[in-house]
Amino acid sequence: MSINWFKFSSPATFYPLAGKLIPIFGVLTALIGIFGLYWGFFQTPDVLTDQKQYYRIIFIHVPAAWMSMWLYVIVVAWSLIGLIFNARLAYMIAAAVAPTGAIMTVLALFTGAVWGKTSWGTWWDWDPRMTSELILLFIYVGYMALRSAIEDNRRSDRASAVLALVGLVCIPVIFWSVNCPDPNQCAALHQSSSMSGIESNILFAMLTMTVSFWMYCFLVPLMRARNIILEREHDTAWVTEMLEVKK
Amino acid sequence: MFNIFRCIVMRDLTLAMRRKTDVLTTMFFFIIVVSLFPLGVGTEKETLRHIAPGVVWVAALLASMLALERLFASDYSDGTLEQMLLTPQPLTVLVLGKVLAHWLLTGLPLVLIAPLVGLQYHLSIESTGVMMLALLIGTPVLSLIGAIGAALTLGLRGGGILLSLLILPLYIPILIYGSGAVAASAIPGSELQAYFSLLAAFLLMALIFSPLATAAGLRISVE
Amino acid sequence: MLEIVDLACIRGDRRLFSGLNFSLMPGSLLYIKGHNGSGKTTLLRTICGLFLAEDGEIRWNDKNVRSLCEDYNKEVLYLGHHNGIKYDLTGYENLQISATLDGDDVDEDKILYALAKMGLAGFEDLPTQVLSQGQKRRVALARLLINSSKLWILDEPFTALDVAAVDLLQSVIAEHVANGGMVILTTHQEVALTAGQVQTLQLGD
Amino acid sequence: MSITEFFHMGGFGLFIWSSVGVTFALMAIEIIVVKKQHGTISKRLTRMLRMNKKVDQ
Numbered sequence: 096m097s098i099n100w101f102k103f104s105s106p107a108t109f110y111p112l113a114g115k116l117i118p119i120f121g122v123l124t125a126l127i128g129i130f131g132l133y134w135g136f137f138q139t140p141d142v143l144t145d146q147k148q149y150y151r152i153i154f155i156h157v158p159a160a161w162m163s164m165w166l167y168v169i170v171v172a173w174s175l176i177g178l179i180f181n182a183r184l185a186y187m188i189a190a191a192v193a194p195t196g197a198i199m200t201v202l203a204l205f206t207g208a209v210w211g212k213t214s215w216g217t218w219w220d221w222d223p224r225m226t227s228e229l230i231l232l233f234i235y236v237g238y239m240a241l242r243s244a245i246e247d248n249r250r251s252d253r254a255s256a257v258l259a260l261v262g263l264v265c266i267p268v269i270f271w272s273v274n275c276p277d278p279n280q281c282a283a284l285h286q287s288s289s290m291s292g293i294e295s296n297i298l299f300a301m302l303t304m305t306v307s308f309w310m311y312c313f314l315v316p317l318m319r320a321r322n323i324i325l326e327r328e329h330d331t332a333w334v335t336e337m338l339e340v341k342k
Numbered sequence: 343m344f345n346i347f348r349c350i351v352m353r354d355l356t357l358a359m360r361r362k363t364d365v366l367t368t369m370f371f372f373i374i375v376v377s378l379f380p381l382g383v384g385t386e387k388e389t390l391r392h393i394a395p396g397v398v399w400v401a402a403l404l405a406s407m408l409a410l411e412r413l414f415a416s417d418y419s420d421g422t423l424e425q426m427l428l429t430p431q432p433l434t435v436l437v438l439g440k441v442l443a444h445w446l447l448t449g450l451p452l453v454l455i456a457p458l459v460g461l462q463y464h465l466s467i468e469s470t471g472v473m474m475l476a477l478l479i480g481t482p483v484l485s486l487i488g489a490i491g492a493a494l495t496l497g498l499r500g501g502g503i504l505l506s507l508l509i510l511p512l513y514i515p516i517l518i519y520g521s522g523a524v525a526a527s528a529i530p531g532s533e534l535q536a537y538f539s540l541l542a543a544f545l546l547m548a549l550i551f552s553p554l555a556t557a558a559g560l561r562i563s564v565e
Numbered sequence: 566m567l568e569i570v571d572l573a574c575i576r577g578d579r580r581l582f583s584g585l586n587f588s589l590m591p592g593s594l595l596y597i598k599g600h601n602g603s604g605k606t607t608l609l610r611t612i613c614g615l616f617l618a619e620d621g622e623i624r625w626n627d628k629n630v631r632s633l634c635e636d637y638n639k640e641v642l643y644l645g646h647h648n649g650i651k652y653d654l655t656g657y658e659n660l661q662i663s664a665t666l667d668g669d670d671v672d673e674d675k676i677l678y679a680l681a682k683m684g685l686a687g688f689e690d691l692p693t694q695v696l697s698q699g700q701k702r703r704v705a706l707a708r709l710l711i712n713s714s715k716l717w718i719l720d721e722p723f724t725a726l727d728v729a730a731v732d733l734l735q736s737v738i739a740e741h742v743a744n745g746g747m748v749i750l751t752t753h754q755e756v757a758l759t760a761g762q763v764q765t766l767q768l769g770d
Numbered sequence: 771m772s773i774t775e776f777f778h779m780g781g782f783g784l785f786i787w788s789s790v791g792v793t794f795a796l797m798a799i800e801i802i803v804v805k806k807q808h809g810t811i812s813k814r815l816t817r818m819l820r821m822n823k824k825v826d827q
Contacts, residue, residue: 132790136776149782155793181617198800206789213785230511237508244498247577253562254494258508261490261555265512268544272515276522278536311797318804325811327578329818338816349665353654360653360692421647428613429666430639436666565616 106184106324107333113317120314128307135300149213154301156206158308159199160224163231166196166312170238171263174256186252187327189259190242191320195312197235203228223274230269234262248327346431350439351446357416358447368409369451375401376459387464394463395524398473399480399517402452406481407506409448410488413440414560418496424564433560434553441482441489441553449481465528472527472534479541480520486548487512493559516544566590567612567716567747572621574607581607582768585621591715592761594742595749603769605751606645606720612749613643613718639668642714644722648705652694656680656704659693663708671711679710683733698725706730709737717741719750 135154170189177185207225208218219225241258245251275281293301328334358365379397380390417423426436453474460470491509495501523537566588573583581604589595599605610616612623614630614637623630630637650659657676664671680689683703685696693701702725709717717738723731735756738748742761750756777783 149785151786152789155789159793195800198796202793202796205792209785209789213782230514233507233511237511240504240507241494244495244500244504249575249577250562250565254559257490257555257558257562258494261512264551265487265515268515268547269511272518276518277526278519278522278540279533315797315800315804318801318808322804322807322811325808325815329815330578334815335819338812338819346666349662353651353662356658357651357653416651419647420652421645421649422651424615424643424645424647425649425663426666427615428638428641428643430635430668431666432635565610 104180104182104184106187106328107331109184110321110324110333110337113321117314117317117321120310120317124307124310124314127303127310131300131303131307134296134303139294139296139300149210150297152206152210152213153297154304156203156210157301158305159206160203160228161305162308162312163196163199163203163228166192166199167231167235167259167266168263170196171259174259177252178256178260183252183327184324186248186256187323188316188320189256190252190323191316192312193235193239193242194319195315197232197239199308199312200228200232200235204232226273227270230273231266234266238262343431343435347435347439347442350436351443354440354443355446358443364412365447365451368405368448369455371408372401372405372452373455373458375404377462380462390463391465391528394459394465394469395473395521397463398456398459398477398524399521402477402481402520403484403510403513403517405452406448406484406488407509408502409444410485410492410505410509411502413444413489413492414496415492415501418564423560427560427564433557437489437493437553437556437560438549441485441556444489445482445485449477449485452481453477465524469524469527473524475538476520476523476541479538479545480516483516483541483544483548484513486545486552490552490555490559493556493563496560496563516541519544566626568624568627569612570622570624572608572611572623573619574604574611574616575619576604576607580619583619583621587764587766589716589747589749589764590762591745591747592742593747594738594756594761594763595747596763596765597749597751597768598765599751599768605768608768609643609718609720609749609751610645613641614638615643640714641716641718642667642709642712643718643720644705644708645720646724648701649708650693650701650704652701653692655690655692656685656696656707657689659704660707660711664711667712667714669711669713675711676707679707680704682710683707684729699727699730702726703730706734706737709741715746717746717748717750719748719752721751721753723752723754 131154135151139151170192173185173189173192176182177189204225207222207228211220211222211225212218238255238258242251242255245254325334376397379393383389383393414423417426427433429436456474456477457470459465460467460473465473488505488509491505494508495505498504519537519540523534523541526532526534526537568588569585571583572585574581585608587595597605597608607616611618614634625633625637625640649663650656654662657680660676660679661671664676677689680686683706685700685703685707688696688700693704696704706722719738722734726734731754735754738750738756742748777787
């Protein structure tokens with residue numbers, strides 16, 4: 096059966112669909128999350144001996160960091176769809192995703208700082224990846240600040256879409272310049288990312304946690320999207336009749 | 343096409359000349375910020391020489407940031423911006439003209455003032471020269487990227503603070519390599535070519551992409 | 566020839582109008598009437614390309630305006646609530662800049678003639694800041710005389726004008742319509758037309 | 771893996787559990803806030819609806 100994408104592109108049809116999806120993602124987030132944590136804390140053999148117990152923070156830190164970057168790409172993608180198809184719903188979803196992306200960045204920064212404290216002894220040592228995460232947070236804050244500064248929804252949607260696009264073009268350059276400030280001898284990542292020699296159980300636990308975070312990043316934006324739809328479509332027929340039914 | 347570009351640049355320059363004070367404010371802001379640091383950090387020669395690159399570039403960033411608000415604001419308020427959007431000329435050329443005029447009034451003075459800062463911070467002649475060249479290539483990029491923010495936050499109350507919130511993260515690569523060049527120039531025998539080619543690459547990228555984004559931003563804001 | 570095909574505009578989550586259809590032949594004048602907030606200004610700004618309509622299409626000589634973009638801008642002159650002139654520049658400089666930007670090569674005495682015709686003789690090289698509100702409006706209206714656009718879109722052009730200026734503007738509009746131009750304006754004064762036909766469009770209920 | 775060891779985590783217990791705790795707390799707070807927003811918006815809209823209905827009669 097061919098999925099008629101445009102059927103779901105109107106807020107009226109998207110709203111009930113989101114309503115049905117939210118409980119599903121809620122249950123998935125919880126189940127996979129618990130399973131991931133159980134696997135991470137109990138199934139990992141004694142590889143994590145005493146002095147390396149702090150390693151378990153990566154079960155939270157890495158998924159949050161991945162999600163923070165992934166959600167920014169999602170925001171830009173929906174903004175692009177909005178700009179090209181002039182679809183109001185696409186802008187609303189971009190608006191719904193951004194705050195969750197910002198929270199993921201905050202989580203990544205916090206857990207990263209705790210990780211830094213345990214492994215290198217200082218809360219913040221301007222490690223290139225952590226600095227990039229901090230800059231990503233500034234970009235999120237800038238995006239949300241612009242969105243809330245403009246009252247007219249139409250203009251705030253399109254202005255923030257352009258800003259998100261400009262941000263996406265600049266992010267690789269920023270991350271690269273933070274990682275390699277001295278172009279002559281570009282020590283790309285002086286902290287070689289410890290992904291290579293990782294023990295399979297830990298990797299499995301971390302990947303499950305990433306899936307759980309991913310489900311979470313579907314859940315909350317969908318809920319926030321419903322709020323935005325209600326707010327913006329309050330004088331449309333389907334909202335009034337829906338509210339009457341509920342009253 | 344070129345005489346349109348020239349017309350816009352001359353228009354903005356004559357406008358600025360009519361109000362002499364606006365031209366000098368950015369430069370004096372830069373000087374004040376640069377002169378504040380020694381009072382705060384201490385005037386010991388070695389530390390000053392060490393912090394000079396970072397201070398100069400952060401001050402240049404802030405100075406060009408504050409001057410950005412005037413880029414479109416006066417045209418927006420008296421309706422000439424609308425007329426510009428309705429001319430049969432490509433908007434990107436008009437935007438480039440305005441940004442060039444804006445850079446001549448705010449970016450270039452910073453470059454010319456750099457020797458004074460070099461003296462204040464006991465920089466060697468060679469370092470001051472590198473600083474001037476780095477500023478010469480870097481400040482246009484600041485104006486170009488800043489123009490995008492100015493276009494997006496047109497007519498918003500509290501636009502200045504919002505503008506800096508949007509644009510400062512995007513300035514970071516220029517800050518890193520700009521101050522990196524000046525710092526590297528202090529080390530004898532260090533290779534500066536890489537820094538300047540990077541800054542030039544940023545300038546080229548900004549020249550190509552930022553007028554498009556600024557034009558889109560203007561169309562959205564003037565609606 | 567301008568054609569509007571079921572145009573719809575939404576401003577701030579409020580649907581101003583939808584399914585708007587009309588066309589304008591050369592040598593005709595269109596009044597747009599409606600109470601405040603009925604979307605008159607938005608309609609004018611949509612026609613001249615400043616505002617993006619929700620849906621519907623605007624065609625100029627049977628070609629969609631969005632594909633024409635710059636060529637269409639050549640044909641259109643928009644005068645909104647703002648005067649569109651820089652107050653630090655003199656009347657002469659303002660007109661010269663807008664002429665070069667519009668791509669018309671206009672020589673000096675044509676500008677001086679336009680300014681003189683609008684009753685600004687002697688005020689040409691004063692910064693428009695010192696002029697009165699009415700005189701500033703006249704400088705903005707002087708652009709009509711030196712501009713080669715066919716379609717004029719005027720948003721309440723008669724505001725802040727004294728009686729003499731109103732007659733002057735009416736004669737300029739009538740003359741423009743007489744030799745094949747098109748004018749869309751929102752106003753409260755009627756324009757006495759000798760040639761060409763007059764259409765009216767009522768916006769809002 | 772006795773309970774005390776579980777919480778001790780080789781001396782890093784505080785660090786691990788604070789980061790895990792803050793993470794899940796922040797996520798839970800976000801869910802609750804958005805849910806509450808939903809409630810207030812629909813309440814406000816229904817009240818506005820009732821007001822308009824009263825005006826129409």
